[in-house]
Amino acid sequence: MTQNTNEPSFRESVDMMFNRAVNLMDLKPGLVEKIRVCNATYTVRFGVRLRGDIKTFTGYRSVHSEHMEPVKGGIRFSMGVNQDEVEALAALMTFKCALVEAPFGGSKGGLCVDPREYDEHEMELITRRFAYELIKRDLINPSQNVPAPDMGTGEREMAWIADQYKRMHTTDINSAACVTGKPTNAGGIQGRTEATGRGVQYALRAFFRDSEGVKKAGLSGKLDGKRVIVQGLGNVGYHAAKFLSEEDGAPVIGVIEYNGAIFNKDGIDIEALKAHITAEGSPKGFAGGEFIEDGASLLETDCDILIPAALEGVINLRNARNIQANLIIEAANGPVTAGADEILRDKGTVIIPDMYANAGGVTVSYFEWVKNLSHIRFGRMGRRQEESRHQLIVDELDRISQDASINWTLSPDFKDKYLRGAGELELVRSGLDDTMRIAYESMANVWHGRDDVTDLRTAAYLVSIGKVAASYQAKGL
Numbered sequence: 095m096t097q098n099t100n101e102p103s104f105r106e107s108v109d110m111m112f113n114r115a116v117n118l119m120d121l122k123p124g125l126v127e128k129i130r131v132c133n134a135t136y137t138v139r140f141g142v143r144l145r146g147d148i149k150t151f152t153g154y155r156s157v158h159s160e161h162m163e164p165v166k167g168g169i170r171f172s173m174g175v176n177q178d179e180v181e182a183l184a185a186l187m188t189f190k191c192a193l194v195e196a197p198f199g200g201s202k203g204g205l206c207v208d209p210r211e212y213d214e215h216e217m218e219l220i221t222r223r224f225a226y227e228l229i230k231r232d233l234i235n236p237s238q239n240v241p242a243p244d245m246g247t248g249e250r251e252m253a254w255i256a257d258q259y260k261r262m263h264t265t266d267i268n269s270a271a272c273v274t275g276k277p278t279n280a281g282g283i284q285g286r287t288e289a290t291g292r293g294v295q296y297a298l299r300a301f302f303r304d305s306e307g308v309k310k311a312g313l314s315g316k317l318d319g320k321r322v323i324v325q326g327l328g329n330v331g332y333h334a335a336k337f338l339s340e341e342d343g344a345p346v347i348g349v350i351e352y353n354g355a356i357f358n359k360d361g362i363d364i365e366a367l368k369a370h371i372t373a374e375g376s377p378k379g380f381a382g383g384e385f386i387e388d389g390a391s392l393l394e395t396d397c398d399i400l401i402p403a404a405l406e407g408v409i410n411l412r413n414a415r416n417i418q419a420n421l422i423i424e425a426a427n428g429p430v431t432a433g434a435d436e437i438l439r440d441k442g443t444v445i446i447p448d449m450y451a452n453a454g455g456v457t458v459s460y461f462e463w464v465k466n467l468s469h470i471r472f473g474r475m476g477r478r479q480e481e482s483r484h485q486l487i488v489d490e491l492d493r494i495s496q497d498a499s500i501n502w503t504l505s506p507d508f509k510d511k512y513l514r515g516a517g518e519l520e521l522v523r524s525g526l527d528d529t530m531r532i533a534y535e536s537m538a539n540v541w542h543g544r545d546d547v548t549d550l551r552t553a554a555y556l557v558s559i560g561k562v563a564a565s566y567q568a569k570g571l
């Protein structure tokens with residue numbers, strides 16, 4: 095969403111950020127160009143018989159880089175979808191996967207449709223037809239191109255896509271791995287739906303462990319007590335807001351939706367607001383805070399952490415100077431334009447970049463893909479060994495607690511809970527936590543360690559472009 099005619103497009107913004115980083119690297123120009131360009135974009139126009147007429151839809155699937163296969167990236171359903179947008183999003187997927195070491199190339203898809211205009215049956219017809227067009231060209235395939243949810247899509251659409259693939263490839267034993275983000279009873283993995291929001295939470299925890307980074311943002315102390323404003327209470331924004339307010343003691347004082355915002359300086363009950371929006375279709379009338387008609391104005395309200403979790407280009411040349419948050423974490427892809435990025439950098443605002451901040455989704459998608467290909471429940475292998483290791487600790491604690499000189503006892507259900515701690519959800523969460531920590535450290539080392547790198551985004555690009563370049567070089571390019 096470009097807000098100003100002087101503003102570059104989303105794709106140009108990504109290129110400008112890429113160029114800024116690449117200028118600090120010692121790579122051959124030919125290799126730089128190979129990494130920068132989008133390999134291919136397929137455009138499809140197809141008709142679906144709806145309400146007694148034929149309605150034509152336009153969709154895209156873009157493959158940015160195949161330095162690793164399959165390529166990976168979500169499918170978005172929104173009226174704003176266009177080629178420029180999908181190509182920008184596909185490029186970000188390449189760098190995101192490299193940064194968190196998910197072994198995929200970058201891709202993205204989109205369909206120009208407003209899901210609110212159609213009922214469930216109509217959406218199924220539209221989704222299956224779009225999937226059919228992509229599957230028959232191997233643009234959805236477990237070993238070549240694996241989509242996932244994005245704006246306007248969720249596990250329901252992923253289940254339709256997986257089923258469509260299965261119908262067209264009845265003998266493919268790996269068909270479930272053709273798409274991630276499926277429901278858990280249809281080949282999905284526990285913790286995928288919450289994964290991107292959970293990743294935002296882990297990213298913020300990693301940031302607040304980095305005292306030098308916290309100082310650079312002009313903040314102090316811990317995540318606990320920091321005032322948060324979130325834009326977009328969809329999959330990513332809702333989970334991030336819920337976890338931060340319920341588990342980290344960080345009150346969400348503002349929530350911005352496309353049709354208004356809610357502000358409450360004492361913190362908003364996220365579950366209650368989500369239930370209200372689901373029932374009413376709007377935050378208007380919510381009793382737990384003040385309703386603000388011009389929702390986007392809340393982006394400029396005083397807070398510690400701003401979480402844009404809706405769409406691109408919302409922080410731009412028009413409002414960047416008025417942003418008061420010390421820290422912006424880009425839960426959405428591309429919420430800050432290249433021009434706004436420069437203004438915010440000059441102001442000293444720290445931005446945790448999209449390619450890292452929302453990488454939780456692709457990380458857990460990777461676990462799901464591996465689970466589907468291995469045909470075994472995630473964590474099932476080795477579970478007995480894990481349990482006997484846990485049992486050793488429990489027995490030892492039991493023994494110590496028998497010591498009369500120590501005045502404490504184990505709670506009766508401790509043992510049971512401890513042993514259950516090795517389940518799929520716990521493994522997914524700990525794998526995600528590790529990934530977010532390691533990736534943060536790799537960026538922060540560059541951010542704090544090089545005088546010519548003054549922001550986390552450039553640091554993130556340096557790390558990820560370096561990995562993509564190494565991958566191409568290993569192939570002899």
Ligand SMILES: NC(=O)c1ccc[n+]([C@@H]2O[C@H](COP(=O)([O-])OP(=O)(O)OC[C@H]3O[C@@H](n4cnc5c(N)ncnc54)[C@H](O)[C@@H]3O)[C@@H](O)[C@H]2O)c1
Pocket residue numbers: 243244245246247290325326327328329330331350351352353389403404405406425426427452453455456
């Ligand atoms: N779903 C994922 O796993 C995932 C992974 C990585 C990145 N992302 C990115 O996160 C962002 C959100 O994705 P999502 O899956 O949560 O989508 P979603 O469709 O579940 O939610 C988007 C939310 O934003 C709201 N919204 C739309 N336009 C708005 C506007 N102008 N102002 C305020 N709110 C607005 C919508 O009403 C909705 O509540 C996108 O940029 C997407 O690319 C999503």
